[in-house]
Amino acid sequence: MRARAEAALITAGAVAAAFALFALFLLANGLNPLEVYAVLWLGGFGTSFSLQATLTQAAPLMLTALCVAVPARAGLLVIGGEGALVAGGVCAVLAGVALAGVPSALGTLLVCLAGAAAGAVWIGMAGALKHWRGVNETIATLLLNYIAIALMNHLVSGPIRDHAVSLKVTSWSIPESFMVQAIPGLGVHWGLVLGILACLAMHALLRYSVPGFAISVLGGNPRAALLVGLPIGRLMLLACGLGGAAAGLAGAIEIVAVHGAASSSLVVGFGYAGILVAFLSRQSPLAIVFFAVLVGGISASGGLMQRRFDMPDAATQVLQGVIFLCVLASNACYGRLRVFHPAAVPA
Amino acid sequence: MARSMFDARRRFLSEAGRMASVAGLAALWPALAGAQGKPMPVGFLYTGVRQDYGWNQSHTVAAQQISKLPGVKVFEQENVPETAECEKVMESMIRLDGAKVLFPTSFGYWPFILKVAPKYPDVLFVHAGGLWKDADPKNTIGYRGYMEEPHYLCGIAAGRMSKTGRIGFIGAKPLYFIFNNCNGFILGARSVNPKATCQVVITGDWNNPVKEAEAVNSLVDQGVDVVVGNCDSPKVVIETAERRGVYSCGYHTDLSSLAPKGFLTGAEWNWGKGADFVRAWQSKGRYPNLLRGGFKRDMVKLSPFGPAVPEGVRAEVLKARQAFADDKLALYHGPLRDNEGNVILKPGERIDNEDNKFKLGVNFLVEGAIGKTGLAR
Numbered sequence: 001m002r003a004r005a006e007a008a009l010i011t012a013g014a015v016a017a018a019f020a021l022f023a024l025f026l027l028a029n030g031l032n033p034l035e036v037y038a039v040l041w042l043g044g045f046g047t048s049f050s051l052q053a054t055l056t057q058a059a060p061l062m063l064t065a066l067c068v069a070v071p072a073r074a075g076l077l078v079i080g081g082e083g084a085l086v087a088g089g090v091c092a093v094l095a096g097v098a099l100a101g102v103p104s105a106l107g108t109l110l111v112c113l114a115g116a117a118a119g120a121v122w123i124g125m126a127g128a129l130k131h132w133r134g135v136n137e138t139i140a141t142l143l144l145n146y147i148a149i150a151l152m153n154h155l156v157s158g159p160i161r162d163h164a165v166s167l168k169v170t171s172w173s174i175p176e177s178f179m180v181q182a183i184p185g186l187g188v189h190w191g192l193v194l195g196i197l198a199c200l201a202m203h204a205l206l207r208y209s210v211p212g213f214a215i216s217v218l219g220g221n222p223r224a225a226l227l228v229g230l231p232i233g234r235l236m237l238l239a240c241g242l243g244g245a246a247a248g249l250a251g252a253i254e255i256v257a258v259h260g261a262a263s264s265s266l267v268v269g270f271g272y273a274g275i276l277v278a279f280l281s282r283q284s285p286l287a288i289v290f291f292a293v294l295v296g297g298i299s300a301s302g303g304l305m306q307r308r309f310d311m312p313d314a315a316t317q318v319l320q321g322v323i324f325l326c327v328l329a330s331n332a333c334y335g336r337l338r339v340f341h342p343a344a345v346p347a
Numbered sequence: 348m349a350r351s352m353f354d355a356r357r358r359f360l361s362e363a364g365r366m367a368s369v370a371g372l373a374a375l376w377p378a379l380a381g382a383q384g385k386p387m388p389v390g391f392l393y394t395g396v397r398q399d400y401g402w403n404q405s406h407t408v409a410a411q412q413i414s415k416l417p418g419v420k421v422f423e424q425e426n427v428p429e430t431a432e433c434e435k436v437m438e439s440m441i442r443l444d445g446a447k448v449l450f451p452t453s454f455g456y457w458p459f460i461l462k463v464a465p466k467y468p469d470v471l472f473v474h475a476g477g478l479w480k481d482a483d484p485k486n487t488i489g490y491r492g493y494m495e496e497p498h499y500l501c502g503i504a505a506g507r508m509s510k511t512g513r514i515g516f517i518g519a520k521p522l523y524f525i526f527n528n529c530n531g532f533i534l535g536a537r538s539v540n541p542k543a544t545c546q547v548v549i550t551g552d553w554n555n556p557v558k559e560a561e562a563v564n565s566l567v568d569q570g571v572d573v574v575v576g577n578c579d580s581p582k583v584v585i586e587t588a589e590r591r592g593v594y595s596c597g598y599h600t601d602l603s604s605l606a607p608k609g610f611l612t613g614a615e616w617n618w619g620k621g622a623d624f625v626r627a628w629q630s631k632g633r634y635p636n637l638l639r640g641g642f643k644r645d646m647v648k649l650s651p652f653g654p655a656v657p658e659g660v661r662a663e664v665l666k667a668r669q670a671f672a673d674d675k676l677a678l679y680h681g682p683l684r685d686n687e688g689n690v691i692l693k694p695g696e697r698i699d700n701e702d703n704k705f706k707l708g709v710n711f712l713v714e715g716a717i718g719k720t721g722l723a724r
Contacts, residue, residue, distance in 0.1 A: 042443065049442045053435055168429060168455050169552070258431045265430040303436050304443055307390070307422040 064274025082271025096174025119248015502535020
């Protein structure tokens with residue numbers, strides 16, 4: 001309990017510090033931070049419409065954050081959510097095109113599964129490289145991002161390109177019947193529900209299942225895991241596969257709920273923003289739901305900030321970057337706050 | 348018991364009354380605000396950055412002009428993708444900024460405009476592209492200039508300035524308007540130098556600076572000494588031409604600053620024409636749903652001449668511009684053959700400059716073009 005309170009306080013402090021630092025950046029640009037933050041609130045949470053946009057952004061972020069959080073439990077720093085999302089999106093399109101004629105609900109399900117499988121294989125490759133060849137998984141997943149994007153660009157500009165669409169480079173479209181609609185009354189697509197369910201499922205799995213516990217042991221102390229005879233390789237692959245499946249599912253949802261076809265529109269940084277969400281959540285699947293909404297809100301307000309203050313498009317990304325740095329730096333505070341560790345700090 | 352129920356009812360009634368008056372005031376508010384001269388918000392959406400030396404910048408120029416209209420406030424958003432995201436941005440502009448006129452400036456926004464427009468009948472959607480059809484919502488507009496006309500003028504300058512008689516056209520896609528522009532460029536050049544030829548390169552992408560630079564280099568290596576680029580941003584085309592010491596013409600917007608030595612002139616959109624729609628919407632006046640035009644309707648412009656262009660050539664170009672404006676010069680007139688020898692127009696035949704049916708169907712390159720359309724015919 002005390003540890004959880006410590007984490008909450010330090011994370012809140014880090015986010016507050018980030019907003020304070022960003023305020024300095026705004027002041028240096030001649031803007032009033034209070035006005036900017038008021039607009040950020042308005043654009044992200046202030047109206048039902050803003051909230052809709054925020055939740056739409058949050059849905060894929062939950063899944064890409066899981067791509068970081070689950071392998072992190074096994075002690076792996078995976079930053080390949082972007083690549084897994086793209087791989088998932090492309091495979092979802094391929095599956096969708098191949099399955100034309102299948103009843104719509106089944107088709108949607110299979111398309112989503114295809115996306116998740118592709119993501120699992122994508123990050124699983126990094127896990128396999130780590131286990132059998134000792135390749136650093138962070139570097140591997142980072143580079144796999146570029147490979148996935150390059151592969152998609154190659155496919156959509158040639159082999160699977162829809163030549164009927166001349167003004168935009170895009171792949172074939174999945175059948176219209178496979179597309180999912182918005183949740184009635186909410187205006188947000190079903191990906192949000194899937195994202196929340198995935199977070200709950202991962203939480204249950206990591207907390208209450210035997211493999212989940214084994215993954216935590218591996219992450220906590222690999223030598224101990226080895227000593228007690230845990231199948232380290234399989235656990236690593238499992239963690240990578242689960243994380244990758246989540247990000248792949250995010251890609252498939254972007255296809256069935258938003259785009260209908262693969263194109264460079266898939267590459268909008270959900271994978272990278274997911275890293276921020278995972279670190280803010282301290283790799284806890286439940287906390288991811290909350291922080292995905294927070295980061296989604298910041299992203300969703302970007303347009304309004306741009307319009308109201310003539311700020312560059314990247315301004316909200318700068319804010320996200322500052323938050324990320326502050327959260328990383330705040331790790332230094334753990335164990336040093338006297339409130340939580342009365343004995344740890346010498347007087 | 349009965350007493351408290353009575354109280355509750357009385358409280359309910361008074362609350363309801365108060366709420367009704369608040370609601371009434373709220374309903375009145377927009378009218379009051381309008382009466383007090385609150386500026387009408389107008390939103391611009393761009394698919395890339397505003398200063399792109401190309402398509403987006405040509406719309407930014409219009410946004411600046413429109414922002415100077417009385418009672419209008421313009422706000423802009425860059426990097427809006429041509430996906431469902433642009434629907435969100437449009438709705439956000441309407442719901443959070445109160446936009447009454449939107450300029451979604453990218454061609455690919457059109458299908459999303461058709462989805463959003465019926466939901467907001469009090470908002471006008473002005474799209475750059477002549478895609479409007481009779482069944483489309485009345486609060487949408489498509490407008491687009493005949494860029495082949497200023498290309499014809501560029502061609503005159505190119506034909507006069509080229510020493511080798513070989514000019515080059517770099518196009519993004521095998522599309523009718525790219526062919527029209529290319530044909531305009533060639534016809535202009537051949538109107539002053541009947542022996543001129545034009546190498547045509549289609550890169551296949553709206554935005555591929557590497558291919559565009561390669562194309563310029565290879566054209567210059569083959570003896571071409573004037574180039575024009577029809578892509579999202581011809582910046583690289585013009586800069587490469589300048590570096591190689593050849594002449595260049597602009598496209599989309601005023602690009603003279605990119606080539607202080609070799610810039611001749613350029614074909615520009617006059618999206619500022621959109622101000623007419625804004626005024627019409629403001630005053631509840633009439634507006635066309637589809638507007639295409641060239642110099643006659645003030646829908647296109649010519650860039651300022653570069654220092655290399657002598658007075659005589661300038662006069663010749665401006666004379667042709669006047670002829671377009673006065674409808675005395677038809678871009679396509681007979682005798683005309685395509686570059687495969689097929690007869691397009693017989694002697695005496697003349698295609699009206701506003702003959703959209705003909706122009707939208709152009710799938711050939713005129714005689715003098717070296718290159719293929721890449722279309723199966």
